[in-house]
Amino acid sequence: MSKTAFRLNVNGQDYEVLVEPRKLLSDVIRDDIGLTGTHVGCEHGVCGACTVLIEGKPQRSCLVFAIQARGQSIRTIEDVADENGDYSTLQQMLHEEHGLQCGFCTPGIVLTMEAFLKSNPDPSEEEIREALSGNLCRCTGYQNIVKAVQKTILRGHEEDKEIASL
Amino acid sequence: MNQTNDKTAFLNAGKTLLRKEDRRLLTGHGRFTDDIHVVGELHACFVRSTYPHAKISALNTAEASAAPGVITIVTAEDLSEWTTTLRLAPPIEGLLPIEMTALPKDKVRFYGDLIACVIATDRYLAEDAAELVIVEYEPLEAVTGMFAAMEEDAPLVDEELGSNMISHQSFETKSIQKIMKAADRIVESTFATARQTHLPIETRGCIAEWDEGSQHLTMHIGNQAPHPFRSVLAGRLKLRESQVTIVVPDVGGGFGQKIALYREELIVAALARHLKRPVRWREDRMENMLASSHAREDFARTRAAVDSNGRIIGLMLELIEDFGAYCFYPANYLARVVAMILTGPYDIGEYAYDVKVVLTNKCGNGPMRAPMAITSWIMDGTIDNIARELELDPVQVRRLNMLADSAYPHTMATGETMEDINPGTALEKGLESIDYKNFRKRQLDDRTRGVYRGIGICSVVESTTYGSKFYKAAGIPGSGHECAWVKVDPSGEVRASAGVMSTGQGYETAFSQAVAEGLGVDPKDVAIKLGNTDVAPYGMGSRGARGATAGGGTVYLAAAAVREKALAIAAKLLGLNSADHLSIQEGRVCWFFDGKIQETELTLSDIARTAYLDPTSLPDGMEPGLEVTKAYDPPPMTYSNSCHFCEVVVEVNSGIVKIERYLVVENCGNVLSTQIVEGQQLGAISMGLSGSMFEHMIYDESGYNQTGLLSEYMMATASELPEIEIISVATPNRRTPIGLKGMAEGGVMGSIGAVSNAVSDALAPFSVVIDSHPISPLSLRQKLRKSH
Amino acid sequence: MKPSPFTYHDPHSLDEALALLNQYGEEARIIAGGQSLVAMMNLRLAQPDHLIDINNIPVLNGIECQDRLLQIGALTSHQDILQSELVRQSCPILTNAAAHIGHYAIRQRGTIGGSLSHADPAAEWPMIAILLDGEMEIAQLSGEKRTLGARDFIQSIYTTDLAPEEILTKISFPCLEENEGWAFKPFARRRGDYFIVAVAACLTLDQSGRIKRLRLCLGGMEATAIRLDEIEQGSIAHLPDENWIREVAKAACNEGNPVDDHNADVEYRRELVEILVTDALQDAFKGTQRG
The missing domain is CATH 3.30.365.10 (Aldehyde oxidase/xanthine dehydrogenase, molybdopterin binding domain)
Known part of the structure; x- marks a missing residue:
């Protein structure tokens, strides 16, 4: 089958790729672009490990053909910490609360919850768990992930207060 | 700063050190197998059986071999040239020897079994070609249930064996038969776990x-x-x-x-x-x-001889395990442990077991976190049944039968010795924390409102860190020792390694703490090198909750030996006669006197430099260098204990179970890293709850797997699992380094028992008893319908 | 689990897409969100030779409300429906149903048109479309359009009235009436799973408090969701009291012709219907009292 050349924008950078149209976005990000933080866990859209942000929205990269993502901005786990390598608040809280063990599901969880918190800044525990329910984790039992998300929210509130008091 | 003037106090063990592994894993820079690429690499893809049991009458790879990108397609014949046949034949009574080739030669034994391997330049192309391989099958009848497998005319999974029963072992104490015969009352209970996967x-x-x-x-x-x-x-x-x-x-x-x-x-x-x-x-x-590998699918029946107070005077266990089609482990390996440790915290002197393992046309089984998972459910479920039949309070029956904490060390009827555990304390502490006293009243009040609330209790004595002596005594092949090295480089940098390998448990962090404790350095300054067999010493790997005690314990012993050598050098350099009053804290040699601590000028780096680069300054006869390799064989078994409490409400119309509270009281000894230990406990309990309430690998009667997708095999998500409270009543183990114990499997054992017992308790008015998993709404409705 | 090869087409207009469909017929598949299709392709359960991606046809996307008719472009994502204030105000049962679809990430990409065309009997949109008698607008190569009621559009498991050369472009739902009570009650083992059984209901009362209109729909009891026409008719002018709810729930659970599977046997499905209908009607009635 013939390959097609096209450009993908990942983490603000353009990449020229030459792949078959059937190649999954998850595989292109990992194998052709070399960003291996996006993990492949099931290839049928259930486990959530491969979740990336496309135009800011969390999506399963195993259920998108790379060619479909031409012209769209894709963000992966490698772009969540800032350029100095400093964690986002959520990453910091996952670290402090022991919200990861083997870490294979972690990139999908970080991206899903970063996006979720942006559009739902003050969710209940039930809402957090619902948003998280599309990401399977076999190690943690989710409890410390939920705690980390809650602490991220609290931290956000504290920062808001600080700003307000300035 | 980790410093103390008590030379014997732990400075690093038992603290929380945020995980060293996290940075790479949180930022997408972890390095998993699939992230590694090698120039010129080819991709393998397997052709698999679409029949549960069939003769391969013809195999045609011609068209597939000509497909784009295909390098080769290999079959059983090719592989038999390049590989030997695996023969599992440990000298164990009652265990049949079994052989396995790299690819099955003439017949497939389960849906998904291997047939051929396609090698291509690309995984997509390899899958294209695999579709083109033509396999002609001559279907055979499949045997899909453990009881059917034991029938005389059952189809044979492995003709060479002449039977599907690959292992059969039994044991009994001298008087058990007499006691069972004479008993006024025998309480019979059954338990069945579902087939699961890791x-x-x-x-x-x-x-x-x-x-x-x-x-x-x-x-x-x-x-x-x-x-x-x-x-x-x-x-x-x-x-x-x-x-x-x-x-x-x-x-x-x-x-x-x-x-x-x-x-x-x-x-x-x-x-x-x-x-x-x-x-x-x-x-x-x-x-x-x-x-890949499946797990569980045990059926157990107990018969308990009891007196009128609920005292167990004799116990018999019958256990059958469905091991699937292939053995990658000796088939007795998992079930045997259940039988060995069943009686756990209870004072049961007269005991017998009969353990059978059978082959069926399903994916082969292997050990899954807590291979002996069913143990505590069998034991505490039996206790609950005794309480129900005798109309006694289940806590009362537990108290009556439970060994006093002061009774340990205690040797079970099977010869297994438990020590340094406190099941009594764990039970009482939990009862108090969960307010058991008032629970029964709440339960009755709720029932009048049509709310069916139940509490389940499950005491766990967890076998961890199996030592070589246990394997030998239990008739299971294997060694329980572990090996580690600790090296201080001339620069003063500290590295350590062991034969165990982390699959997410955080060994880099916990072992740093073990080295820090043994050597007297900051754990941040310790580099842990695991997983490369040319670097790591030969060890037995991670299994059976041995990471901390065998792995961390051996690392600690090696580090302590390095410290001993370092201090001998320090004494010489400081002009002292002995190192008795010296220790190392935070990488600096300190002098202890009269309960006071005084830092010296000497650092570990100075000592290391001397050890490697100035050997003539070393004490007479001392080898240059500063590194130690140590092997350590832990006690036959290091027991942990815990008591699990689960409170549920069951909606009887729909069969839905809601977990309202989950609490566990844990004694896993001294620990290396508190946060990691808690994480292991949460993970284990969650796996047990998910397993007993949701997970089920379903094969239909013909042997087809109905649950081959993640959308079909139900693992619990964040929305289904409860918050878990953990209370510690730890006591150290007297024999292990630092007093460590294992603990990563007991959560599975306890949770499956606690939730099952809780649902049975909730449904007591309907006489519904949970005797099989998963506890699905459908299964509860089916049981409730029968009770009406 | 990699898809088999296909030729990718990226039409930028509906006409272009229809022309491609006409050219390749049964060899082609439309991809919208692809949340079911790509999974099936990865499993090689679907192996189209041509994949026609309609994501770059903006006219297919969007939500409008005209003359008390809520019109949703086929390409609109579940998440956009879930977050739409217009939907929440005019037809809140859609908002609620959208929240039950799959998981957060799936909802971002999955589309209403894709879900309806896929016609999974355990999915939310086909059931809600049948409940509300949604109208499907279907584009044909001739430039013609045809519209079809949901009950005619959805024919069986994974089967619709859509011809291979047609595209579902828009779905219209009549807005709920003021003070119309509604409820959607899916039952699944886990959050985000396809439902095993579901009940959806809409209820309006007349000024005397009697039932003016009931719409009641069951999912998981047949190859498609079913409307309980007889019960709906028989309920008119009835008082919406506990007795009525009990009777309807008892009657509803005898409807349909469900099958046994490992999640639910026939009897369990019927038991669930009774529970869920009771819940749904109670909630719907409460909704009528919000005034």
């Missing part, structure tokens, strides 16, 4: 590199036990062990699924060598679900 979120996979020049094989693979894996792989490839290096990168969970050398991995390695090209394989999720 479900690491990273599936299996490997990359094999053959170096033709040096005739050396390097295998990148996520594996829990790299050295034993190397031994088997080298043997089956007819290589010397020195020709094989196993390199284990980050591993996305194992839970027991990544211990054995599976056939796919053997084939990939054989092909890399044959083709003189690197070959990689990533198991896809469907392969993982259908054909």
Whole structure:
């Protein structure tokens, strides 16, 4: 089958790729672009490990053909910490609360919850768990992930207060 | 600063050190098997059986071989040239020897079994070609249930054995038969766990590199036990062990699924060598679900002879395990432990067991986090049944039968000795915390409102860190020792390694703490090097909750030995006669006197420099260098204990179970890293709850797997699992380094018992007893309908 | 689990897409969100030779409300429906149903048109469309359009009235009436799973408090969701009291012709219907009292 050349924008950078149209976005990000933080866990859209942000929205990269993502901005786990390598608040809280063990599901969880918190800044525990329910984790039992998300929210509130008091 | 003037106090063990592994894993820079690429690599894809049991009458690879990108397609015949047959024949009474080739030669034994291997330049192309391989089958009747498998005219899974019962062992104390006969009352209970699978979120996979020049094989693979894996792989490839290096990168969970050398991995390695090209394989999720390794599917029946107070005077266990079609482990390995430790915290002197393991046409079984998971449910479920039949309070029956904490060390009827545990304290502490006293009133009040509330209690005595003596005594092949080294480089940098391999547990962090404790340095300054068999010493790997005690414990002993040598050097350098009053804290030699501490000018770096670069300044006769390799064989068994409490409400109309509270009281001894230990407990309990309430690998009657997708095999999500409260009542183990114990499996044992017992308690007014898993709404409705 | 090869087409207009469909017929598949299709392709359960991606046809996307008719472009994502204030105000049962679809990430990409065309009997949109008698607007190569009621559009498991050369472009739902009570009650083992059984209901009362209109729909009891026409008719002018709810729930659970599977036997499905209908009608009645 013939390959097609096209450009993908990942983490603000353009990449020229030459792949078959059937190649999954998850595989292109990992194998052709070399960003291996996006993990492949099931290839049928259930486990959530491969979740990336496309135009800011969390999506399963195993259920998108790379060619479909031409012209769209894709963000992966490698772009969540800032350029100095400093964690986002959520990453910091996952670290402090022991919200990861083997870490294979972690990139999908970080991206899903970063996006979720942006559009739902003050969710209940039930809402957090619902948003998280599309990401399977076999190690943690989710409890410390939920705690980390809650602490991220609290931290956000504290920062808001600080700003307000300035 | 970690400093103290008590020379014997722990400075690093038992603290929380934020995990060292986290940075790479949180930022997408972890390095898992599939993240590694080798120039010139080829991709493997397996052709698998679409029948549960069939003769392969013809295999045609012609069209597939001509497909784009295909390098070769190999079959059983090819592999038999390059690999040996695995023969599992440990000298164990009642266990039949069994053989397995790399690919099945003439018949497939389960849906998803291997047939051929396609090697292509690309995984997509390899899958295209695999579809073109034509297999002609002559279907055979499949045997899919453990009871059917034991019938006389049952189809044979392995004709060579002449029977599907691959293992049968029994034991009884002298008077048990007499007691059972004379007993006024026998309470009979049954328990059945469902077939499950480990479900690491990273599936299996490997990359094999053959170096033709040096005739050396390097295998990148996520594996829990790299050295034993190397031994088997080298043997089956007819290589010397020195020709094989196993390199284990980050591993996305194992839970027991990544211990054995599976056939796919053997084939990939054989092909890399044959083709003189690197070959990689990533198991896809469907392969993982259908054909990697399954677990559980035990059926147990107990018969307890009791007196009128509920005192157990004799207990008999019958246990049957459905082991699937292939044995990657001796078949008695898992079930045997259940029988050995069943009586746990209870004072039961008269005991008998009968354990059968049978083969069926399903995916082969292996150990999954708590291979003995069913144990505590059987025991505490039996206790609850006794309470129900005698109309006694289940707590009262527990108290009556439970050994006093002061009774330990205690030797069970099977000869197993438990020590340094406190099941009585754990039970009482939990009862108090969960307010059991008022619970029964709440339960009655709720019932009048149509709310069915129940509490389940499950005491766990967890067998961890199996020592060599246990294996020997239990008739299970294997060693329980572990090996580690600690090196202080001339620069003063500290490195350590051991044979165990982390699959997410955080060994880099916990072992840093063990080294820090043993040597007297900051754990941040310790580098842990695991997973490369050329670097790590030969150890038995991660299994059976041995990471901390065997792995961390051995690392600690090696570090302590390094410190001893360092202090001997320090004494010489300081002009002292002995090192008795010296120790190292935070990398600096300190002098202890009269309960006071005084720092000296001397650092570990100074000592290391002397040890390597100025050997003439060393004490007379001392070897240069500052490194120690140590092996350590832990006690036969290191027991932990815990008591689990689960409160549920069951909606009787719909069969839905809601967990309202989950609490566990834990005694897992002294620990290396508190946060990691808590994480293990949460993970284990969650796996047990998910397993007993949701998970079920379903085969239909003809042997087809109905649950080969993640959408069909139900693992609990964040929305289904409860918050878990943990209370510690730890007491150290007297024999192990630092007083460590294992603890990563007891959560599974306790939770499946606690939730099952809780649902039975809630449904007591309907006389519904949970005797099988998963506890699905449908299964509850079916039971409730019968009770009306 | 990699898809088999296909030729990718990226039409930028509906006409272009229809022309491609006409050219390749049964060899082609439309991809919208692809949340079911790509999974099936990865499993090689679907192996189209041509994949026609309609994501770049903006006219297919969007939500409008005209003359008390809520019109949703086929390409509109579940998440956009879930977050739409217009939907929440005019037809809140859609908002609620959208929240039950799959998981957060799936909802971002999955589309209403894709879900309806896929016609999974355990999915939310086909059931809600049948409940509300949604109208499907279907484009044909001739430039013609045809519209079809949901009950005619959805024919069986994974089967619709859509011809291979047609595209579902828009779905219209009549807005709920003021003070119309509604409820959607899916039952699944886990959050985000396809439902095993589901009940959806809409209820309006007349000024005397008697039932003016009931719409009641069951999912998981047949190859498609079913409307309980007889019960709906028989309920008119009835008082919406506990007795009525009990009777309807008892009657509803005898409807349909469900099958046994490992999640639910026939009897369990019927038991669930009774529970869920009771819940749904109670909630719907409460909704009528919000005034």
